[in-house]
Amino acid sequence: MEDDLFSLVNLRDMEVIDINTGTKLGFIKDLKINCDEHRIISIVLPSQTTKMSLFSKNEDVEVPWEDIKKIGVDVILIDGKKLSEKD
Template sequence: MELEGDLFSLTNLRNMEIIDINTGAKLGFIKDLKINCEEHKIISIILPSQTFKISLFGKNEDIEIPWDNVKKIGVDVILVDGKNLVEE
């Protein structure tokens, strides 16, 4: 993964739009992160679902993108390989 800067705050990451490099589609903004606290690594980013499908208990289905699929973090966007997006 390429970085255009050295460090990013969580607030900065959450304000960057996520773009799929395969289709150019705008996937939205980061809703949450999965972090491995023992290894101090981000495991995946969580995005709100693009569909308006609501489950039995009123919870929206979210999209999880593994951190390995993040290809580049730019100034105001994050480019990801969204081939195999997983809805939680």
């Protein structure tokens, strides 16, 4: 059972990769947690856009927990089909 447990620090150090395209999406910026049900709802990744402005809103990317397909030793594989549909 211990092998299936990950600390938040370890998760944040793992690179997130889309299994459909092989695109590296970055590292986990934040987690959304349902405190009543004690479960992770989604992971939040930094915006993929390179444009940054003092007054612009940074659009982070939210990945539902259901779209995470595999958590490996040093990477997290996700199904990013829904992410590409939003563009």
